[in-house]
Amino acid sequence: MGKAEDKNILIRKGRIIDPAKKTESSADVFIKDGIVEKIGKNIKVAGSDIEVIDAGGLVVCPGFVDMHVHLRDPGFEDKETIESGAMAAVKGGITTVACMPNTDPAIDSEHAVKYIMEKSINAACRVLPVAAMTKGLKGRNITEMGLLSQAGAVGFSDDGKCVADSMLMYEIMRYSNQFGLPLILHEEDYNISKYGLVHEGHYSSMLGLEGISGLSDDLMIARDIMLAGRSKAKVHITHLSTAAGVEMVDKAKKDGIDITCDVTPHHLFFDDSVLSSFNTNFKVKPPIRSSEDRKALAEGIKSGVIDAVASDHAPHLDTEKNTTFKLAEFGTIGLETLFSAAYTKLCREEKLSLAEFISLITCGPAKILNIDAGKMEEGREANITVIDTEAEQRIKRGDFISKSKNSAFIGQKLRGKIVCTISKGKLVYNNK
Amino acid sequence: MLSKKSLLDIESLELEDIKLILSNTDSFLEISKREVKKVPTLRGRTVFNLFFEPSTRTRTSFEIAAKRLSADIINFSAAGSSLKKGESIIDTLKTILSMKVDLIIIRHSDSGTAKMVDGFVDIPVINAGDGKHQHPTQALLDLYTIKKRFGQLKGLKAAVIGDFLNSRVARSNMELFEKTGMDVTLVSPAMFLPEDFSEFKVRYSIDDVIEDCDILYMLRMQLERQDRKFYPSIMEYNRFLSLDMERLKKMKPESIVMHPGPVNRGIEISDEVMDLSGKLAEKIVIEEQVTYGVAVRMAILYLILS
Numbered sequence: 001m002g003k004a005e006d007k008n009i010l011i012r013k014g015r016i017i018d019p020a021k022k023t024e025s026s027a028d029v030f031i032k033d034g035i036v037e038k039i040g041k042n043i044k045v046a047g048s049d050i051e052v053i054d055a056g057g058l059v060v061c062p063g064f065v066d067m068h069v070h071l072r073d074p075g076f077e078d079k080e081t082i083e084s085g086a087m088a089a090v091k092g093g094i095t096t097v098a099c100m101p102n103t104d105p106a107i108d109s110e111h112a113v114k115y116i117m118e119k120s121i122n123a124a125c126r127v128l129p130v131a132a133m134t135k136g137l138k139g140r141n142i143t144e145m146g147l148l149s150q151a152g153a154v155g156f157s158d159d160g161k162c163v164a165d166s167m168l169m170y171e172i173m174r175y176s177n178q179f180g181l182p183l184i185l186h187e188e189d190y191n192i193s194k195y196g197l198v199h200e201g202h203y204s205s206m207l208g209l210e211g212i213s214g215l216s217d218d219l220m221i222a223r224d225i226m227l228a229g230r231s232k233a234k235v236h237i238t239h240l241s242t243a244a245g246v247e248m249v250d251k252a253k254k255d256g257i258d259i260t261c262d263v264t265p266h267h268l269f270f271d272d273s274v275l276s277s278f279n280t281n282f283k284v285k286p287p288i289r290s291s292e293d294r295k296a297l298a299e300g301i302k303s304g305v306i307d308a309v310a311s312d313h314a315p316h317l318d319t320e321k322n323t324t325f326k327l328a329e330f331g332t333i334g335l336e337t338l339f340s341a342a343y344t345k346l347c348r349e350e351k352l353s354l355a356e357f358i359s360l361i362t363c364g365p366a367k368i369l370n371i372d373a374g375k376m377e378e379g380r381e382a383n384i385t386v387i388d389t390e391a392e393q394r395i396k397r398g399d400f401i402s403k404s405k406n407s408a409f410i411g412q413k414l415r416g417k418i419v420c421t422i423s424k425g426k427l428v429y430n431n432k
Numbered sequence: 433m434l435s436k437k438s439l440l441d442i443e444s445l446e447l448e449d450i451k452l453i454l455s456n457t458d459s460f461l462e463i464s465k466r467e468v469k470k471v472p473t474l475r476g477r478t479v480f481n482l483f484f485e486p487s488t489r490t491r492t493s494f495e496i497a498a499k500r501l502s503a504d505i506i507n508f509s510a511a512g513s514s515l516k517k518g519e520s521i522i523d524t525l526k527t528i529l530s531m532k533v534d535l536i537i538i539r540h541s542d543s544g545t546a547k548m549v550d551g552f553v554d555i556p557v558i559n560a561g562d563g564k565h566q567h568p569t570q571a572l573l574d575l576y577t578i579k580k581r582f583g584q585l586k587g588l589k590a591a592v593i594g595d596f597l598n599s600r601v602a603r604s605n606m607e608l609f610e611k612t613g614m615d616v617t618l619v620s621p622a623m624f625l626p627e628d629f630s631e632f633k634v635r636y637s638i639d640d641v642i643e644d645c646d647i648l649y650m651l652r653m654q655l656e657r658q659d660r661k662f663y664p665s666i667m668e669y670n671r672f673l674s675l676d677m678e679r680l681k682k683m684k685p686e687s688i689v690m691h692p693g694p695v696n697r698g699i700e701i702s703d704e705v706m707d708l709s710g711k712l713a714e715k716i717v718i719e720e721q722v723t724y725g726v727a728v729r730m731a732i733l734y735l736i737l738s
Contacts, residue, residue: 195659205626208543208564208603210659213627278544322522324542326563 007051008032009427010043011386011420014055019062019359020375029060031382034425039378051427053420055386061358062376063095063125063383063423066338067262067365068159068184068238068310070331071097071127074115075104080315080403082116086123088313088335088402090429093385093418095125096366096373097335100159101132108132108143113151125423126383128154128371130184133172139163142172149179154369157184159238160285162220164190169224173233182236182260182368187220187245188286197325199287203272209325212287214242221245225252228259236368237261239312241286243296250305260368262308263297265341266332266408270294280321280328281408284314288408298350301360308365309357311338315404332408336400339387340414347389348415354389384422386432391417434735438550438557441566442607450575450612456731457576457724463500464727474503477737480533482524482549483560484510484540489693489722490560490570494537497729503737506533521545525552535737538562541657543600556736564598564657569732570692571604573725575612577717578647580724581688586613591641593619593673594651594700597626598658601692602651606632617641619673623662637672642682650675650691650700666699676702680712689716 009031016027016039028043029036071085080088082099089097099116101107107116113129120127131153135141137160145156156176162185163169176183193216198204200211221237225248228235237249240261252259266284271291274282282288300306314331321328334341338361346352362374376384393399395409421429434449463471479498483491491507498505508528528536535556538546543563550557561567575585582588590609596602596618609616617633618625619641625634635641642648653669663669670676675689683689689701695718697703708716 200627202628205628206603208562208566208600210564211627278547319520323520324540324548325544326542 006426007049008045008047009051009053009382009422010045011053011055011060011384014058014060014386017059017061017355017358018376019355020363022355022359024355029376029384031422031425034382036376036378036380036382039376053386053432057388058419059354059387059389061385061387062362062374063385063421064093064339064361065096065365065374066094066311066313066335066361067098067308067369069097069099069313069335070102070315071099072315073103073119078403079317082119082123082127084403085313085335086120086125086127088400090124090421090423091401091418092336092338093387093421094335094338095383095385095421095423096128096371097125098128098130098154098369100130100157102137102160106132106137108135108137110144110147110151113148113153117152124428126373128152128369130155130157130159132156133158133176133183134163134168137161139165139168142168142175145175145179149181153181154371155182155184155236157186157238159184159186162186162188162190166223166227170227170231173227173231173235177231177233180234180370182234184236184238185224186238187217187224189216189219192216192219196287197283198275199272199289201272201290203275207275209275214244214289214293217242217286218244218248221248225257225259228252228257229255232258234258238310239264239267239286240297240300240306241267241289241293243293246296246300246305250300250303253305260307261305262310262365263301263306264310264312265334265338265345268294268297268301268309268345269341270408278325280323280325281332281406281410283325283328283330284332284408285330298346301346302350302352307360307368309338309342309360310365311335315402316406317404321406331406333400333402333404333406336402337395337407337409337414339418340416341409341412343389343416344414382422382425385418386420388417388419389415391415393417437736439568439732439736440546440550440557440559442568442571442604442611445568447611450572450608452735453572453728453731454576454579456735457727460730460734461724461727463730464723469500470502471500472502473734474498474501474737477503477535478533479503479505479733480528480536481505481507482528482536482538483508485561487539487561490539493722493725494560494729497726497733500726501730501733503733521549522552525549529553529555535733558732558736561600563600564603565600566604567600568604569729570601571608572732573721573728574605574649574690574692575608576724576728577690577721580720581717582646588614588646589617589644590614590647590649591617591619591645592649592651593638595624595653596620596629596651597624598654599651605649617645621663621672638675638679642679643684646684646687648675648683648687648689650689652692652694653696653699655696669699674700674702675705677704680705680715683715687715690721691718693718693722
């Protein structure tokens with residue numbers, strides 16, 4: 001018959017986690033022609049053309065949704081492509097990614113959105129375009145949000161940049177509201193961050209590295225909360241990094257503002273004490289902040305203020321990272337370590353329940369983007385991840401299949417490993 | 433032998449290393465006073481002066497130190513080098529390593545570069561100043577100068593004045609002075625202090641320390657390293673932070689004035705003080721710092737390479 005990945009699949013005796021209902025059960029899952037045919041105990045199916053996955057002792061859950069990814073396509077295909085990024089995603093158990101528009105050209109036209117949609121048809125996972133808020137991400141003119149949303153954009157963002165003009169930001173909010181799509185906001189006050197490389201605090205002071213104060217994020221978060229309150233827009237603060245940010249989003253939610261937020265595994269995992277190594281993979285934006293900020297982010301997850309964990313996968317070439325700290329590009333890759341890095345910190349150290357954590361990388365982001373993902377139900381296309389939560393591995397540069405290798409997690413010991421990923425109904429990753 | 437192969441920062445220096453460097457400096461200082469200022473100690477060893485940032489004093493000081501020890505020293509400066517043709521630092525290092533040198537002395541405008549270079553090569557590396565981070569040999573020669581004057585270090589009151597935000601000398605000296613038991617006070621306006629120096633004692637005016645300090649360490653105002661200029665004016669600086677005759681006269685009899693050079697005349701120190709002669713001039717040890725700098729660097733080269 002057909003290729004192994006086209007076979008029908010039976011996942012046996014897995015610990016099934018339904019993150020939306022936060023329930024667990026032990027059951028089998030049968031996938032026929034790419035569709036979840038049945039979830040239940042002791043499923044009996046006949047036929048030789050069945051791929052059986054023994055999931056005894058393993059977790060079976062919906063494929064992950066990573067709502068903040070840079071696929072660098074079009075324009076920077078030497079760093080990553082839709083194809084290579086999607087392969088890295090499924091290796092990380094991710095079956096849906098939302099890709100950011102800071103490509104070349106930027107995803108700011110109907111044509112560019114269609115390019116992503118078409119190029120991702122054959123990708124290993126679903127790729128959903130986030131379109132630019134302003135033309136060319138220049139922070140001056142609003143994009144054709146109507147055309148972009150009709151073409152398939154799932155949100156708007158100038159990620160990597162922040163609209164400095166407050167009046168323009170207010171109009172962006174009012175207009176985006178018409179289309180019901182979220183604005184994904186990278187918060188940064190350039191007057192503060194301009195020369196900065198790392199979090200401004202004890203370590204920047206001692207190491208002589210130019211600082212980026214937490215105020216850079218906080219002032220813009222405060223502004224955008226006020227603008228969102230007035231415009232009634234749906235706003236999402238991405239890669240939240242500060243304690244004050246968590247506090248402000250918490251209050252805004254209580255005040256009835258339509259606001260959500262996400263945090264990256266690297267901001268949850270590291271604090272600025274790692275900077276003394278001058279390892280350029282720790283140069284990210286927003287910067288890895290103080291231990292107090294890190295703790296506040298973890299608390300924000302536990303208290304439910306934070307709605308999603310997203311990688312901010314930011315591939316860069318070796319030549320852009322193997323240089324001085326000042327000259328190195330900002331960013332770390334994160335698709336392949338999304339689960340294990342956050343799981344190690346949140347579940348193993350901070351004692352968050354596995355179901356709660358999984359909801360942050362499945363139904364949590366799916367709800368923010370208002371997309372049909374992060375669920376595992378009979379009759380739906382199979383997007384399923386099988387995880388060995390007991391596995392432990394030291395991350396090595398050679399482990400990564402992403403085109404770029406700039407991971408902040410190289411050398412770290414992480415818990416949890418993706419065993420299999422079924423994406424778009426097919427077994428696309430099998431490490432069993 | 434030092435406890436580590438390279439000299440990158442003050443933090444990784446053990447107290448034993450510091451003692452060893454100071455005690456060896458005495459004998460190397462003696463060589464510099466001879467008529468034939470050369471010993472064969474490092475004959476046949478090749479030292480590479482890798483300077484990505486303009487420098488006359490430090491580069492020359494290392495060059496003289498290496499030559500007095502009979503090492504071969506090669507000077508590389510970024511101006512006129514292949515870096516202008518887009519060669520990366522890593523490729524430059526590979527080229528240097530292929531030529532089988534024994535030690536690299538690195539100066540670079542970006543913080544952390546010495547550590548990066550050390551991580552890339554197996555041979556020892558000496559940090560001759562990396563951005564706003566560290567300048568350990570400057571701190572060690574300053575410490576030697578102080579030891580020469582006072583005999584001991586513990587309990588001495590050191591006041592460091594000026595631009596801490598942009599100064600690598602400040603970071604190395606503060607750490608080394610504290611490490612050796614001195615009582616350190618930083619004098620600086622808010623905009624010249626990094627965000628978190630909260631563990632140090634801070635004053636805002638030179639007048640708060642002038643009568644009580646043993647060492648008045650004037651930092652160079654790093655005009656070339658300031659990303660944004662927030663300080664209102666030189667007149668304001670003079671009023672609160674500069675050393676002039678009036679202030680010099682208020683200092684304790686045995687106290688000294690230091691500066692890593694080159695002095696911005698009229699900013700850190702007035703012309704009058706700089707050109708002083710007679711008894712009061714003995715307080716100004718800037719030239720001794722330079723003289724001892726060669727001997728300290730000889731000691732460091734010797735301890736690392738032999």
